[in-house]
Amino acid sequence: MRKAYMGVRLRRLREERNLKQVELAQALGISASYLNQLEQNQRPLTVPILLKLNAVFGIDVQLFSEDEEARLITDMRDAVAEGGESIALAELRELAANMPAVGRTLIALHRRYRDAVERGDVMAAQLGDDWTLGTRVRQPFEQVRDFFYARRNHVEVLDEAAERIYRDAGLSPRTIHAGLVAWLRGKHGVELAVGEAGPVQRSYDPATRLLHLSAGLTLGQQVFQMATQLAFLELDEAIGTLTVDPILIDDEARRLARIGLANYFAGALVLPYGDFLAAAEAEHYDIERLGEIFGVGFETVCHRLSTLQRPSARGVPFFFVRVDRAGNISKRQSATDFHFSRVGGTCPLWKVYEAFAQPGRVLRQIAQMPDGRTYLWVARTVMSSGGAFGKPGKTFAIGLGCDIRHAGQLVYSRGLDLSDPAAATPIGAGCKVCERPACPQRAFPPIGRALAIDENRAAPVPYPVA
Template identity: 65%
Template sequence: MKKTFMGPRLRRLREERGLTQVALARTLEISPSYLNQIEQNQRPLTVQVLLKISTALGVDVQRFSDDDEARLIADLREVLGGGSLSATLDEPISLGDIRELAAGLPAIGRALLALDRRCREAEERVDALALRLGEDRGMVAGAPPMPYEEVRDFFYARHNHVAELDDLAERLFDAWSLQPGEVAAGLAARLARVHGVRVVRDDSGFGEAGFEDGPLRVFDPAGRVLSLSPLLEPGQQAFQMATQLAFLEAGEDIDRVAAGAAFRSEEARVLARIGLANYFAGALVLPYGRFLAAAEQLRYDIDRLGRRFGVGFETVCHRLSTLQRPDARGVPFFFVRVDRAGNISKRQSATDFHFSRVGGTCPLWNVYEAFARPGHILTQLAAMPDGRTYLWIARCVSHSRGGYGVPEKSFAIGLGCDLRHAPRLVYAKGLKLDDPEAPTPIGAGCKVCERPSCPQRAFPPVGGGLAIDENRSRFEPYAAVVRGAAR
């Protein structure tokens, strides 16, 4: 048996039994000073003493197992490092402090976990209530939204279309004589000629694994050097150069748009500027008029659009979700990027489709099936609980960011639109658009979905709507349970 220091647990056990150190030492046939050293973690708990404790006090030796402490440490690291309690901390808590807390004051550690769980449950109920009322979370909770929520809602309120930047990018595309699919050379020339910025592909400063360990680009304003990772593909290089040009040539326009949103915090304003610069970059690489005309001509075939404009699948999908110019609208898409764990790292909507903010998304959504079929485009007719039906396109994309042994990133990209727009898409070919039985019933997520008979339901919705009947094997609507009890 390795040296095990379990002093606080032994002290708590002694206090629970109402024993003094002298009384317990007499029972265990050891000296009071030896027992005091064990309780102070100055001496390890030996096998002989542990067996005497088990026999004399009638406790399971597993009470002194390292497993419980290890689990407590892992849970506390998660809560204090990224949970709801972490936002209230003025300084980070080290692993050493967490270990001491778990070993010396485990009851307080468990109390922190319980507090975090109640905070998350309260946040989920607020989110669910806000979703049902159609209100902003901050309006329901009485608290200001997080900075990233402010920025997300800003783009959502504009239907993911920023006309000022789209128009400016299109004018500059023509003024700089750029060509679709070949913009990288023109952007590099513009940076050099007008701004004296030299573009280099250099992996110094990006880490051994490329930009996996650092930013996508590094701009040195003093040396006038824009460093791009050598792992970037041509379309990605063009996007990064366009983003830098956004700050250099469209900075005033970006600031004006951001100022009009009246963000509550400086952090939100900074995030908005980055988002708007990225928007400008996408509009410059994929100019509105040319891109929309090509999309309509090719019936929104994503792969063919990518080849024509020299960009990847994700970039095309992202741009398709922004084509909402009042006098030249494209199909109003909603766009998502998720990982295998169900985390949504990107979501954009040009329409009124609501993504769940509570407890993940629907496992019946074809976006998750895409991981099992990498490289294939999957289609799905999906019916939401409100009766609306959508056409979803999903594909898994992977990014290799380094050499041997470096894990690659995999995401599922989802692009959806209302069923009435489906005939405009090449992906509707062969689908039974008029068959009411063809769509797959899905929801925004179990915690806000009210489908009582879904085979994939994980738990009842937050705030009620379903109950658990002890005589049945699945969730039932509250109303049905009440009627059954009345009968």
């Protein structure tokens, strides 16, 4: 942990609890003068004091962490990217470190602005106008993405419920299909009916208590769909409570969030938290080995690894993405500070896209962002057929990444020099916000910045001009 000067946050904590300096110092077991030095940023906040804050006030130490600060900086960079004025990274870092509440307010105001733009665009469309107030509409699926991102992709109440049902139903990795069929029948009177393959994978009739599954699903996919339906049967109230969130601003977003939470529960039931974390650590996070142990696919393991952030038993904080050949990101989950910009798109130097050229092979990359933070990425393709000759199938590249300081815990770091700066590939969060002017893959200049071009010099222009 680097030296953390968090005086403003300490003063805010004290003011929120209506405590005097002497009272807070006594609660933390330190002198009033030492606390005063901490609040004046004359001394850094230490780990023992952070742990004491957690013990006395129940404060999550993550709120004072470098990761939390980096998350805030990333979100603020998105918020100010459309402001028209260039703000240095150092200024944003100072704001995140000393006045995080101001930073979060800035992000909230930007979100409200985007929502206002969306409403204006909708009204313009209804009136038949051919203009819009902005360039981007915050779609319901993006609201749901923000909903999970705000929770670090971890929903404790669903993880606990999944472990309880897994235990009560006597499930195991190799008996989970039969066990879920028996649990649905015995607990809810629901019978399973597997019909012809079709576009609808799962449908439930409450009147007849029949759960229809497509015959085109594998046994593992049937298990996931049964577990998803079980979430609606047993945890409907809890899921409904979770979706009452200001991030979800419309009914469609809340409906999507309900499905997302049910899917989260399904993954947690197939891969129960405690058992899965223990196996992941024992196997050094070997994705394919974990898939063999629990009988699931590469993507399912990666998705679950990105959720292991229980405060009392944290796994490696991973970032998970799923992309197609066109660069569309259909899934994006982050357990910590990293995420690609909502404004900038993605980077062609990112190893995830190279996976399409080497299908089925696990690729590795040490990648460094413009702010100097370095990550280890693992990528591989996953695919499924269309079910019949001539029907197109699906192919995606799955990416799983973590901060370089956690990379030593992964089997994928073997043979890599994690301490060599030259081993890292410089990538960015997309050309619109990336600050690398000399990148050979740059498609256009950053938002709000002009690129100095001299027509009398033969220097190549790093993005298309015609």
